Amino acid sequence: MTDTTDTPKADAPGNADKPVDAWVTGDEMMTGAQASYLKTLCEEAGEPFDPDLSKADASKAIDRLQARTGRGTG
Numbered sequence: 109m110t111d112t113t114d115t116p117k118a119d120a121p122g123n124a125d126k127p128v129d130a131w132v133t134g135d136e137m138m139t140g141a142q143a144s145y146l147k148t149l150c151e152e153a154g155e156p157f158d159p160d161l162s163k164a165d166a167s168k169a170i171d172r173l174q175a176r177t178g179r180g181t182g
Contacts, residue, residue: 134164142166149173 128134138146138161146166150157153173161169174180 128164128167131164134167135162137161138163138166142170146170146173149177149179152177152179 142161142163143159143166146161146169147157149170150173153176155173158169170180
């Protein structure tokens with residue numbers, strides 16, 4: 109028998125691959141890193157920053173504003 113406790117499942121999706129609406133903690137307050145980046149994007153896009161967004165809503169806003177500002181497109 110092989111011990112797999114330290115080996116992640118190969119077929120398990122990473123958090124980046126999981127739809128935002130399926131995040132277990134998506135309804136928690138956004139992280140400090142999200143807030144900082146989102147505030148920067150909002151300033152660049154001329155949009156108001158909402159400090160009360162959830163993690164999931166902040167992620168969606170970041171994606172939308174990255175597309176609008178051209179940030180994060182590598």
